[in-house]
Amino acid sequence: MGVTIKDIAKAAEVSYSTVSKALRDSPLVKEPTKQKIIKIAAQLGYQPNVAARSLVSKKSHTIGIVWPTIERVTHSALITGLNKRLEELSYTTLISINDMEHAINTFNRYQVDAIVAFDERNSQEPANSTVPIITYGIAHEESPFPTVDVNRKQAVRAAVNYLTEHGHEEITYIGGMTKVDHLQEEKVNGFLEAVQENGIAASSVVIAVEDLESYDGYEAMKKVCAAQAVPTAIISGSHDLSKGILRAVHEKGLSIPGDVSIISYDNIPATESFEVPLSTVGVPLHTITEKLADVVMRLISEEKVEQNIYLEPELKITESCQTRRRS
Amino acid sequence: MGVTIKDIAKAAEVSYSTVSKALRDSPLVKEPTKQKIIKIAAQLGYQPNVAARSLVSKKSHTIGIVWPTIERVTHSALITGLNKRLEELSYTTLISINDMEHAINTFNRYQVDAIVAFDERNSQEPANSTVPIITYGIAHEESPFPTVDVNRKQAVRAAVNYLTEHGHEEITYIGGMTKVDHLQEEKVNGFLEAVQENGIAASSVVIAVEDLESYDGYEAMKKVCAAQAVPTAIISGSHDLSKGILRAVHEKGLSIPGDVSIISYDNIPATESFEVPLSTVGVPLHTITEKLADVVMRLISEEKVEQNIYLEPELKITESCQTRRRS
DNA sequence: CGCTATAATAACAACGTTGTTATTATTGTA
DNA sequence: TACAATAATAACAACGTTGTTATTATAGCG
Numbered sequence: 001m002g003v004t005i006k007d008i009a010k011a012a013e014v015s016y017s018t019v020s021k022a023l024r025d026s027p028l029v030k031e032p033t034k035q036k037i038i039k040i041a042a043q044l045g046y047q048p049n050v051a052a053r054s055l056v057s058k059k060s061h062t063i064g065i066v067w068p069t070i071e072r073v074t075h076s077a078l079i080t081g082l083n084k085r086l087e088e089l090s091y092t093t094l095i096s097i098n099d100m101e102h103a104i105n106t107f108n109r110y111q112v113d114a115i116v117a118f119d120e121r122n123s124q125e126p127a128n129s130t131v132p133i134i135t136y137g138i139a140h141e142e143s144p145f146p147t148v149d150v151n152r153k154q155a156v157r158a159a160v161n162y163l164t165e166h167g168h169e170e171i172t173y174i175g176g177m178t179k180v181d182h183l184q185e186e187k188v189n190g191f192l193e194a195v196q197e198n199g200i201a202a203s204s205v206v207i208a209v210e211d212l213e214s215y216d217g218y219e220a221m222k223k224v225c226a227a228q229a230v231p232t233a234i235i236s237g238s239h240d241l242s243k244g245i246l247r248a249v250h251e252k253g254l255s256i257p258g259d260v261s262i263i264s265y266d267n268i269p270a271t272e273s274f275e276v277p278l279s280t281v282g283v284p285l286h287t288i289t290e291k292l293a294d295v296v297m298r299l300i301s302e303e304k305v306e307q308n309i310y311l312e313p314e315l316k317i318t319e320s321c322q323t324r325r326r327s
Numbered sequence: 328m329g330v331t332i333k334d335i336a337k338a339a340e341v342s343y344s345t346v347s348k349a350l351r352d353s354p355l356v357k358e359p360t361k362q363k364i365i366k367i368a369a370q371l372g373y374q375p376n377v378a379a380r381s382l383v384s385k386k387s388h389t390i391g392i393v394w395p396t397i398e399r400v401t402h403s404a405l406i407t408g409l410n411k412r413l414e415e416l417s418y419t420t421l422i423s424i425n426d427m428e429h430a431i432n433t434f435n436r437y438q439v440d441a442i443v444a445f446d447e448r449n450s451q452e453p454a455n456s457t458v459p460i461i462t463y464g465i466a467h468e469e470s471p472f473p474t475v476d477v478n479r480k481q482a483v484r485a486a487v488n489y490l491t492e493h494g495h496e497e498i499t500y501i502g503g504m505t506k507v508d509h510l511q512e513e514k515v516n517g518f519l520e521a522v523q524e525n526g527i528a529a530s531s532v533v534i535a536v537e538d539l540e541s542y543d544g545y546e547a548m549k550k551v552c553a554a555q556a557v558p559t560a561i562i563s564g565s566h567d568l569s570k571g572i573l574r575a576v577h578e579k580g581l582s583i584p585g586d587v588s589i590i591s592y593d594n595i596p597a598t599e600s601f602e603v604p605l606s607t608v609g610v611p612l613h614t615i616t617e618k619l620a621d622v623v624m625r626l627i628s629e630e631k632v633e634q635n636i637y638l639e640p641e642l643k644i645t646e647s648c649q650t651r652r653r654s
Numbered sequence: 655c656g657c658t659a660t661a662a663t664a665a666c667a668a669c670g671t672t673g674t675t676a677t678t679a680t681t682g683t684a
Numbered sequence: 685t686a687c688a689a690t691a692a693t694a695a696c697a698a699c700g701t702t703g704t705t706a707t708t709a710t711a712g713c714g
Contacts, residue, residue: 002435002438002457002670004669004670004671005670005671006670014693014694015693015694015695016670016671016694017671017672017673017693017694017695017696018692018693018694020670020671020672020673021672021673021693024672028691028692028693029692029693030691030692030693033692033693047432047435047436048436048670048671049382049436049438049669049670049671050378050436050437050438051377051378051379051381051382051387051437051438051669051670051671052378052382052669052670052671052672052699053670053671053672054378054671054699055376055378055379055382055669055670055671055672055698055699055700055701056670056671056672056673056698056699057671057672057673057699058699060378079424080424083424083425087425092421092433092436092437094419094421094422095421095422097406097407097410098410098414105374106419108329108374109374109375109376109377109419110377110378110419111329111376111377111378130329213541214540214541214542215541215542215545215570215571215574218542243542244542247542329700331699331700331701332700332701333700341663341664342663342664342665343664343700343701344663344664344665344666344701344702344703345662345663345664347700347701347702347703348663348702348703351702355661355662355663356662356663357661357662357663360662360663375700375701376699376700376701378699378700378701379669379699379700379701379702380700380701380702381669381701382668382669382670382671382699382700382701382702383668383669383700383701383702383703384669384701384702384703385669
């Protein structure tokens with residue numbers, strides 16, 4: 001029951017090949033004819049059949065996204081953003097929440113033009129995909145695919161450096177520490193390296209949290225407050241953790257930044273809606289999606305792409321930080 | 328560079344139409360020939376081209392899911408489950424995180440066989456889709472589409488009834504109450520109706536929470552504990568809220584079910600991993616996805632489908648509830 | 655052995671679109 | 685006015701697959 005170019009051709013009293021050209025805005029069609037055809041197409045509610053189109057063009061104008069961990073909220077905003085950006089570039093996204101191999105099979109059938117994989121454990125085997133694949137996560141040389149990587153280590157280092165330069169000598173990092181999640185591990189490593197280099201390793205602490213939920217931050221911060229020596233600055237490993245940390249600070253009656261300065265790692269916007277607008281360090285979400293879409297487009301047009309693409313984090317300081325007098 | 332049936336035909340020295348039949352397991356092909364073709368197809372890593380297939384069959388074997396609110400975690404498990412079920416039925420899902428209208432246009436181009444909409448505010452206008460649409464949410468007669476609805480009101484009523492029958496006379500409901508979210512409102516209404524009918528309206532309380540996160544439950548429960556008269560039973564509006572409620576109870580040193588009985592609304596599994604396995608009332612996730620997939624299949628094969636399909640909740644009582652002696 | 659009935663395979667048209675080639679209409683120029 | 689050059693449109697093939705029809709190979713039987 002779908003409207004095809006043949007229906008339009010009949011209505012406009014031209015051949016269907018003329019309709020095809022008119023709708024693709026070809027200069028081979030006279031302007032008035034073109035206008036007439038476009039108008040009729042709109043009236044009939046014509047939607048081009050992607051199957052037919054991709055069959056002949058060998059392009060589907062579709063990007064596959066592998067996202068096996070749909071429950072992880074952190075990535076949701078990322079995918080939403082990427083999807084929006086790709087729509088702007090008139091690509092459609094096909095999201096698969098299966099494992100890599102299964103997803104690639106599906107995507108091959110659909111002849112997607114490229115695949116973006118959010119699978120953390122980027123598989124070592126080259127996974128026989130006929131189309132370019134790009135992964136988001138931790139870059140390493142052996143990866144068979146180009147990778148876009150947020151430089152998390154650098155981000156946390158920047159936060160530590162900033163705080164040290166502003167007189168802080170007791171800094172506590174609250175975040176995930178499981179070896180499994182490399183993304184979290186990188187941040188911790190950045191912290192440890194930086195405090196070492198700045199000579200404040202002795203007075204610096206890492207508090208490991210179970211999960212990255214708001215409540216975990218809350219509990220961790222309560223622990224921190226209970227200790228005899230409260231640090232002068234906190235670095236939080238994620239946006240959600242920061243929410244909990246703020247609650248704990250609030251309950252304890254401490255002031256920010258009077259008693260404690262806080263910098264939160266994140267790449268989500270919306271940190272401004274907090275009671276205290278948080279200082280943050282990380283790559284803006286917009287930058288990541290922009291870059292991912294950009295690389296995908298380059299891969300599709302078969303341009304060369306660097307193996308590892310690092311995005312540099314930005315340090316955004318607000319009133320949640322203040323300079324510390326040496327005591 | 329993709330492998331087509333013609334490549335297989337050449338390798339197997341048969342015509343391509345024979346290959347097509349062999350791969351679709353047609354009885355028109357002799358068994359040994361069939362086996363040979365299937366083997367070669369596997370060797371070459373053949374994946375049928377969906378574009379070509381759907382062009383000729385007018386079926387895409389693809390289901391579109393409209394999910395504009397990708398950030399809502401609650402639905403994630405639902406979509407993951409639905410996706411898995413549809414895969415079993417050899418359908419692929421196309422998830423769109425755009426608004427209904429935009430999504431329908433995309434889906435029309437892709438010739439999806441049906442659309443499942445998780446958009447809460449199910450639009451009144453019939454949205455000119457050429458394929459059947461089914462919505463998940465609150466059923467009402469005017470909706471232009473068939474709707475699968477969890478009977479939330481009934482669920483909470485069942486919880487209240489159970490508790491009343493077991494001697495509880497002071498019950499508190501903790502949950503969302505904004506008029507905007509009908510899904511939450513229904514539960515509250517169920518509670519209010521039931522306490523009224525059971526004649527315990529005077530001693531029953533509704534605590535409204537801002538959001539449905541774990542922390543909101545925690546805060547609400549702390550408020551409850553602080554009051555002079557602690558209720559003998561709590562009904563929680565969601566799985567996440569329950570997590571926070573349990574923390575608060577734990578902190579306060581109350582025992583479950585000794586001091587307070589708890590029933591949690593939810594349809595997510597994994598409540599068993601809690602310290603105290605919670606009593607729950609709701610429709611099992613599995614039942615919902617099963618039903619949704621079932622209805623979708625019926626719609627595709629053009630069978631008649633009821634306008635509103637109600638799923639009856641199940642009350643699952645564990646050791647988090649106990650009978651209360653009248654004081 | 656020769657013929658028909660049937661099994662097995664091959665050839666072909668169609669799905670809706672695009673790019674190329676062929677045809678027809680229009681214009682410019684001597 | 686006649687003829688080429690060019691503009692506009694139409695016709696056609698192809699993309700990879702499926703369902704239908706046509707052809708060829710095999711078996712059954714008198």
